[in-house]
Amino acid sequence: MFNNLTDRFKVAFKNLTGKGRLTEANIREAMAEIRTALLDADVNYNVVKKFVADVSEECLGEQVLNSITPGQQAIKVVSDKLTTLLGENSVGLTLTSKPSIIMLCGLHGSGKTTTSAKLALYLKDKLKRRPMLVGCDLYRPAAIDQIEILAKELDIPVFTERDTKNVTLVAQHAVSYANIHNIDTIILDTAGRLQIDNDLVQELVTIKNAVKPDEIILVGDAALGQEAVSVATHFDQALGITGIILTKLDGDARGGAALSMHQVTGKPIKFVTVGERAIDLEPFHPDRMASRILGMGDVISLVEKAQEQYEDEEAKKLEERLRKNTFGFDDFLTQIEKIRKMGGLMSLLKFIPGMGDLPMDGLDEREFNRIEGIINSMTPKERRNPEIIGASRRQRIAKGAGVNQNELNQLIKQFNQMRGMMAKMGSGGFGFGDLMGGGGLGNMFGGGPAGMPQQYNMPYQSRSQSSSTSRAANAAAKKKQKQARKKNRKKK
Numbered sequence: 001m002f003n004n005l006t007d008r009f010k011v012a013f014k015n016l017t018g019k020g021r022l023t024e025a026n027i028r029e030a031m032a033e034i035r036t037a038l039l040d041a042d043v044n045y046n047v048v049k050k051f052v053a054d055v056s057e058e059c060l061g062e063q064v065l066n067s068i069t070p071g072q073q074a075i076k077v078v079s080d081k082l083t084t085l086l087g088e089n090s091v092g093l094t095l096t097s098k099p100s101i102i103m104l105c106g107l108h109g110s111g112k113t114t115t116s117a118k119l120a121l122y123l124k125d126k127l128k129r130r131p132m133l134v135g136c137d138l139y140r141p142a143a144i145d146q147i148e149i150l151a152k153e154l155d156i157p158v159f160t161e162r163d164t165k166n167v168t169l170v171a172q173h174a175v176s177y178a179n180i181h182n183i184d185t186i187i188l189d190t191a192g193r194l195q196i197d198n199d200l201v202q203e204l205v206t207i208k209n210a211v212k213p214d215e216i217i218l219v220g221d222a223a224l225g226q227e228a229v230s231v232a233t234h235f236d237q238a239l240g241i242t243g244i245i246l247t248k249l250d251g252d253a254r255g256g257a258a259l260s261m262h263q264v265t266g267k268p269i270k271f272v273t274v275g276e277r278a279i280d281l282e283p284f285h286p287d288r289m290a291s292r293i294l295g296m297g298d299v300i301s302l303v304e305k306a307q308e309q310y311e312d313e314e315a316k317k318l319e320e321r322l323r324k325n326t327f328g329f330d331d332f333l334t335q336i337e338k339i340r341k342m343g344g345l346m347s348l349l350k351f352i353p354g355m356g357d358l359p360m361d362g363l364d365e366r367e368f369n370r371i372e373g374i375i376n377s378m379t380p381k382e383r384r385n386p387e388i389i390g391a392s393r394r395q396r397i398a399k400g401a402g403v404n405q406n407e408l409n410q411l412i413k414q415f416n417q418m419r420g421m422m423a424k425m426g427s428g429g430f431g432f433g434d435l436m437g438g439g440g441l442g443n444m445f446g447g448g449p450a451g452m453p454q455q456y457n458m459p460y461q462s463r464s465q466s467s468s469t470s471r472a473a474n475a476a477a478k479k480k481q482k483q484a485r486k487k488n489r490k491k492k
Helices: 003-017 024-040 045-059 070-086 112-125 143-154 167-180 198-211 227-239 256-265 286-293 299-309 312-323 329-341 345-349 367-376 380-384 391-401 405-428 432-436 463-491
Strands: 100-105 131-136 185-190 215-221 243-247 269-273 281-283
Touching: 003 024, 003 070, 003 286, 024 045, 024 070, 045 070, 045 256, 070 256, 070 286, 100 112, 100 198, 112 131, 112 143, 112 185, 112 243, 112 269, 112 281, 131 143, 131 167, 167 185, 167 198, 185 198, 198 227, 215 227, 215 256, 227 256, 243 256, 256 269, 329 367, 329 380, 367 391, 367 405, 391 405
Parallel strands: 100 185, 100 215, 131 185, 215 243, 243 269
Antiparallel strands: 269 281
């Protein structure tokens, strides 16, 4: 979503860091670029005006202008101010009542129902609570059907009443049901409208007064742009919202809502949704989001994603197999599945500083499916012990997977190289940077970022480029050997 904004910030930063010293003219030029970038991203005009004024004032101060690295200091100012714009600190849910009640509100189409299910799963898996979904949208066709289906898929209790049109009674009955059935958190999925109207507001106010929710969260579409400010302001004035969940942050919209809503309402963005899956709900961290927007990566979130996938005991066993060089294709399939659960290889690379500058055209995640097909054509013994795969076995595996034998040979060769590299690390441990770097997963999926952990600014080669480079190198080596033999014969 923020790709264009990130590119524009990079241009502004290049103008700052490329100067030996900063002047008022340098800073004014960079601020003009930043102002245009934010307005193009649909950030509210008043928010942009204040942000640029605050950054300009601090950049023109003696602490920046007289610094040994004024360009870097100016970038730090922008980063700090952007973090403040987004909310400074991560703010969690306040759940003190028994049962605790979370009321979701927002316009029609903002994704309230799917977000309510994602939030319920987050409460269940991450906070170890016992949530229940409540269908309070009695107007949209199939709204109750949708929430019941989502609840069933996630194995989460759901409360609905199809025979009543009084949404306040539904909410009150849900509270009584929760008290009887040991439910500690209720999520009310309320109705939306195409635009804010008096009937919508009054209905929400009535629900609020009847059940007194701990949290009133506005679900806002990140693609709303300038309209986000008006929507957030109206809901806040009517209900006194306690927080915001931004949806569709993985889309291709400009994303100005993310930079406007907190500043205008003063209420924190608590979560963002970054995909269609039920697990694609993330707590919002202003400092990390600012870092991503500025193209500086987000290694902390990447580590947290990895930690969610690996239990301590599992990680120790994996490290032991890598050290003893017994890492097999079964283990490799497990790693592929874990990377999928974390959002995919392309998604993970964006968390690494500098990776946004690399061309990703040669990296094809569809290779996951192809590789899985090849590995699944192996016997369990072959997957555990790749070294036993001889010529006849290779012929059988290639035929079973529907690929030519050269592709199978390439996979086994690269797998052995990766396994050997991991074994050499020894006690150095196992990391995603190592796995995806030179000789790792990146090269197996269309030519990965060679030497990635050391050189983020080096473009990688596609598989065809890599193989042609390799052939050229071999030809040059043979030619050199031939010349040396010829020279020796002459001496004799």
